[in-house]
Structures are given as structure tokens and as C-alpha cells.
Amino acid sequence: MFLCAAAVPAALLAQPALEGNWQGTLDAGVAKLRLAIHVARTPQGGYATTLDSPDQGAMGLPVANTTVTGRTLHLDLPRLGATFDGTLTADGSAIEGRFTQGAPFPMTFRRIANSEAAPARPQTPKPPFPYHSEDVSYANKSAGITLNATLTLPPGAGPFPAAVLVSGSGAHDRDETIFGHKPFLVIADFLTRRGIAVLRADDRPNKAQSNFTGLTGDVLAAVDYLRARKEIDPGKIGVIGHSEGGAIGPLAASQSPDIAFVIMLAGIGVPGEQLLYKQGELVVRSQGGGDAAVAAERRAQEALFTVVRQQKDPAAAAADLKAALRKAAPGLPESAVDAQAAAANSPELRSILGYDPGPVLRSLKAPVLALNGSRDIQVSAEQNLPAIAAALKAGGNPDFTTTELAGLNHLFQTCKTCTAAEYASLEETFSPEALKIIGDWIAAHARK
Numbered sequence: 478m479f480l481c482a483a484a485v486p487a488a489l490l491a492q493p494a495l496e497g498n499w500q501g502t503l504d505a506g507v508a509k510l511r512l513a514i515h516v517a518r519t520p521q522g523g524y525a526t527t528l529d530s531p532d533q534g535a536m537g538l539p540v541a542n543t544t545v546t547g548r549t550l551h552l553d554l555p556r557l558g559a560t561f562d563g564t565l566t567a568d569g570s571a572i573e574g575r576f577t578q579g580a581p582f583p584m585t586f587r588r589i590a591n592s593e594a595a596p597a598r599p600q601t602p603k604p605p606f607p608y609h610s611e612d613v614s615y616a617n618k619s620a621g622i623t624l625n626a627t628l629t630l631p632p633g634a635g636p637f638p639a640a641v642l643v644s645g646s647g648a649h650d651r652d653e654t655i656f657g658h659k660p661f662l663v664i665a666d667f668l669t670r671r672g673i674a675v676l677r678a679d680d681r682p683n684k685a686q687s688n689f690t691g692l693t694g695d696v697l698a699a700v701d702y703l704r705a706r707k708e709i710d711p712g713k714i715g716v717i718g719h720s721e722g723g724a725i726g727p728l729a730a731s732q733s734p735d736i737a738f739v740i741m742l743a744g745i746g747v748p749g750e751q752l753l754y755k756q757g758e759l760v761v762r763s764q765g766g767g768d769a770a771v772a773a774e775r776r777a778q779e780a781l782f783t784v785v786r787q788q789k790d791p792a793a794a795a796a797d798l799k800a801a802l803r804k805a806a807p808g809l810p811e812s813a814v815d816a817q818a819a820a821a822n823s824p825e826l827r828s829i830l831g832y833d834p835g836p837v838l839r840s841l842k843a844p845v846l847a848l849n850g851s852r853d854i855q856v857s858a859e860q861n862l863p864a865i866a867a868a869l870k871a872g873g874n875p876d877f878t879t880t881e882l883a884g885l886n887h888l889f890q891t892c893k894t895c896t897a898a899e900y901a902s903l904e905e906t907f908s909p910e911a912l913k914i915i916g917d918w919i920a921a922h923a924r925k
Contacts, residue, residue, distance in 0.1 A: 495524065495550055495565060495572070499586035503576055505816075509898055510656070512576075514552070514561075514586060516543065526552055532596065532656045532901040550574070558648075558683075579685065580816030598657050600906040602666040608632055615702035617681075617694050624695060626678035627651055629669040630708050638713035638923035639674040640740075641699045643729075645720030646825060648684050651677040653719065656901035660888060664717070667912045673919055674709055676702070689728060689828040696729040700736060713737050713923050715843075717915070718744060720856060720887065721825075723847075724832055731840045738922050740915060741847040743856040743887055746838070746864030749829040750782055752856065759854035763896040773806065780805035781821040785830055791822050798822055838865060839872030846878050846918045848911060850885025852895035878918070882911055 500513040513529040526540035542553040550572055552561040563574025563586065576584040609630040616623050631637055642661045644653045652659035665675035676699055681687060696716060704711045715738035718726030723744020730736040745752055757774045766774075780801040788794035798818035802809065809817075820826055838845075847865045849858035858881045869877040886892040889911045890903045 494569060495545055498589050499572060500589045501584050501586040503582060503584055505582060510901070512584075512586075513589075514540070516550075528552075528554065533654060535654075535657075580819045582816065583810075596657060596902065597904050598659070598906060599904055600663050601659055602662060606666070606669075608669045613676075613702070615698055617691075617698040619694050620681070620691055622681055622695075624678045624681060624698065625651075626676055626699070627665070628674065628676050628703075628706075629665050630674050631669055631672045635674075635708040636710035637672060637674040637708060638737075638919065639676065639703050639709045639715070640668060640919065641696060641703070641714070641716045642675060642677040643696055643716055643718035643722030643726050644680055645722055645743075646829065649680050651679045653677075655888070658888065658890075658900070658906040660719070660907045663907045664912065664915070668916055668919065671916045671920060673916070673923070674703075685823040685825045688824045689725065689832060692725050692825075692828075693728045693732065696725055697733055700729070700733060704735060710923075711735070715739060715919070715922075717742065720744075721829065723856075724829075724834060724837075727834065727837050727841060727845075730843050731837050736843055738844045738919065739841065739846070740918070741845065741865065742889065742911075743849055743853055744847055744861065744865065745832070745834050745856065746847075746861035746868065747834070749832040752861070753782075753830070754778060755857050755860050756855050759857060760897065763854050763894075777802060777806045777809075777817070781817065782830060785821055785827055791824070791827075794822055795819075835864075835868045838868035841869065841872065841874055844876040844922050845869055845874060846880075846915070848880050848882060848889075848914065850887065850889055850892075850908075851881050851883050852885060852892050853887040854895065854897065855887040876922075880914065882908065882914075885911065 496516045496518050498513065498515050500511065503510045503512055511531050513531065515527045517525055524543040524545055526543040528538040528540055529536045540552050541555050544551040548565040550563050554560065557578060559576065559578035561574060561576050563572040565572055570588055572586040574584060575581040611628045613628050614623050614625050642664065652662040661677045665677055668675050678699060681695055700714055703709045703714050714736060716726035716729055716736055717740040719742040723741035726739050726741065730739045754775060757778050758771050761770050761774045781798055784794055784797045784801050788797055795818065798821055799814055802814050802818055847862060849856065849862050851858050862879045862881055866879045884891050885908050886895050888900055889908045890900070890905045891908055892899055892903065
């Protein structure tokens with residue numbers, strides 16, 4: 478449609494020129510994420526926007542609502558649970574504001590000619606696939622939710638051994654997409670080509686507001702779904718959990734004799750609070766911080782964790798967490814105070830802080846494979862693998878293997894600087910060596 482100027486309301490014509498391509502970097506602390514927005518006028522004189530996240534390989538995501546008032550811009554992204562509010566600078570070169578996703582983060586979009594292309598991800602599988610891929614759904618009846626997933630089945634009638642993939646902390650899709658990498662898609666493709674069915678699901682809605690009990694129920698619902706499929710061998714269904722999923726997987730196995738094996742990828746072997754203190758130290762040192770910076774991080778963590786332990790009511794804890802953090806880390810930007818306090822107060826992180834994997838691991842009788850990268854700064858191999866082995870041995874588990882893989886980070890990438898900020902720049906999604914170890918181990922146990 479072609480409209481003359483008279484057909485466009487005068488108030489809209491007077492609005493500043495916000496249309497065009499804009500790009501900025503969201504600094505979330507341990508990682509930085511490039512975002513781009515493309516703002517265009519609609520035939521009716523309003524605005525429509527799409528969002529790119531080049532580091533995550535997500536391009537052209539529609540923005541639900543674009544509101545322009547004077548020189549201010551408001552974007553609603555309900556699929557991401559996010560909003561952006563900004564103001565056009567006087568010279569029109571930038572939009573300065575805040576990106577809110579759980580907590581507000583300062584962010585500036587600057588005008589560019591075009592957004593940057595997504596980095597290469599050569600391991601991402603491309604169709605056609607030599608196996609069957611089916612979108613499915615199943616219910617966690619106790620939680621009253623439906624989970625959407627993809628089931629990949631090897632060619633043939635089966636029945637096949639199967640694995641349920643369990644994601645780490647935070648909200649993930651079924652591919653555990655992060656910075657454009659799709660590690661669960663890579664794992665599922667590799668295993669299915671080797672005769673192992675794989676079920677990978679989107680995380681439940683609002684996962685951060687769920688505790689370990691709810692997340693364990695999601696895994697048990699996935700196992701029940703697989704047991705009802707005629708293509709699946711009901712006696713050979715296992716779980717593969719990454720990071721937090723490396724805690725949820727063993728929890729599920731401790732509650733169900735139907736889980737035949739457990740694989741822990743960067744899984745937890747020590748109490749959650751100890752894990753997070755070590756994680757804080759390693760992240761700070763990876764960023765060049767010395768002993769003083771490590772001590773400051775520890776003070777901030779201790780301040781937050783003390784409130785969480787003492788105040789069980791999240792609503793009552795909210796103000797106390799902010800006050801404790803301001804005292805422990807004076808000078809910390811208020812946006813960072815809000816973000817860290819909200820994260821510490823979430824049911825998901827409360828579950829991590831209160832989790833002791835020792836009793837769970839000691840109760841497991843199913844075979845266990847635990848893998849960690851030697852350069853993992855989020856779940857230290859040195860701290861966790863010996864603890865996992867000790868607990869399994871103490872419980873009399875007759876079949877377990879713990880392996881530290883040299884040169885791999887938390888995402889099981891072959892890393893260089895091995896910082897969290899490097900995740901996005903590495904082309905490798907998941908170490909071929911780690912994939913082979915996982916595939917060989919499952920195949921050997923499926924034959925038994």
C-alpha cells in the first residue's frame with residue numbers, strides 16, 4: 478500500500494527518526510551478548526521491530542509491541558520475558574536505556590548500517606537427517622503443566638535405548654541454545670545416529686520460579702512418556718544432565734527404578750553453597766582479578782547466602798538481600814544490586830544453595846558416568862569429580878566412571894582463554910572427544 482502524507486496522523490509524522498538498524502551489547506556480568514534491533518515504520522505510521530541476537534544465532538525475532546512517545550522507545554518481548562526502555566540521544570546516534578529480563582541492565586543501542594552476522598556454528602546438524610525426528614508433548618500431571626519436546630528415533634523398529642536430556646540453570650529451549658550454540662541438538666544428533674533415541678524438551682515456563690522438586694518431576698514425566706512409546710526399550714532409559722541438570726538427573730534416578738543410567742556433564746558433587754563460592758572465585762580470576770577481588774566477591778556472596786538461609790520467605794527476603802549486598806559491596810551499581818538480589822532469591826537458586834548431592838549420589842545403584850572439563854570455571858572438575866566418586870563409592874555403586882577432560886570449559890568446548898565471555902566466540906559447540914565417550918559408554922551399557 479502507498480499512503481500520502483495526509484493519510485498519516487500529524488503526531489506520528491512529528492516523531493523522531495527512530496527507524497533503522499541499531500546494535501548494542503548487553504552486559505550481564507559473566508557474559509556479554511550482542512543484540513540488534515531493526516525498527517521500521519508501518520503503513521499506518523506506527524512502528525514495528527525485529528530483534529537479532531547474533532551470538533545466540535537468533536535472527537529476526539518479532540517484537541510484540543513497539544511504542545514511541547516523543548523521543549522514548551518501549552519494546553515488549555514476551556517470548557523472552559523482556560522489555561527495553563530507551564531515549565533517543567540529542568544527535569540521534571544512540572538510544573540509551575535499560576534492558577529488563579528479570580532485572581534491569583543498562584544498555585545503549587547505537588545506529589549502524591547493518592547488524593553483524595551470526596558466528597559460524599559448524600557442528601549444528603542440518604537436515605536431511607538419517608533418522609526420524611518428531612515434535613511431541615507430555616504432561617507433568619503433579620505440576621499441571623505440559624512440556625513440549627523433540628524425540629529423535631534411529632531408523633528401524635526398535636526397541637531402542639533412550640536418553641532424556643536435562644538442561645542447566647536458567648531458561649533454555651530444547652536445544653539448550655546459548656550464544657548460537659545448540660549443544661543438546663548436537664548431542665541428540667550424535668547419539669541418534671548411533672542407535673540411541675533422545676528426548677529433549679523446552680524448559681517449563683518461568684523455570685527460575687521452580688524448585689528442584691518441580692524440575693525433578695519434569696524429568697520423571699519424560700521417562701514415563703518414553704516408557705509408553707513402543708519404539709523405546711523401557712529397561713534402557715537414562716538421563717543426561719548438564720550443570721544443574723547434573724543434579725536433577727541423579728535426583729530423578731534416586732526416585733525412580735525406571736532410570737537405567739545417569740550421565741552427569743559438569744554435575745554437582747559438593748553442597749551448592751560450596752560450589753557457588755568456588756565458582757565465584759574462578760570467574761573473578763578468569764577476568765584477571767586477584768586475591769582482593771576474590772575476597773570482595775566472597776563477601777558479597779556470603780551476604781546474600783546468609784539472608785537466603787535465614788529468611789525462608791522470598792517476599793520478606795527481597796529488601797534484606799538488597800540491603801545486605803549494598804553493605805557488603807558498596808559502590809555496586811543499583812542495577813547490579815537488583816539483578817543479584819533477584820537471582821539469589823529465586824526458588825531455583827534457593828534450591829541450588831540448599832542442595833547436598835552426597836546423600837542422593839550414595840543412594841544411586843544405576844551406572845553413572847560423570848564428565849567435567851579441566852578448564853570449567855563454573856563447576857570445577859577439581860572440586861566436584863572427586864566428591865562424586867567418593868559418594869558413589871561410599872554408597873556401594875558397582876558401576877561408575879568419573880573423567881576429567883583436558884582443555885574443555887563448562888560447555889565442553891575446547892577453549893583458549895577459557896572465560897565465560899569466550900563461549901560465544903568459539904566455533905566448537907561440543908567436544909567430539911566428549912561425544913564419543915558418551916556414545917561409547919551408553920552403547921556398552923545398553924548391550925548389558
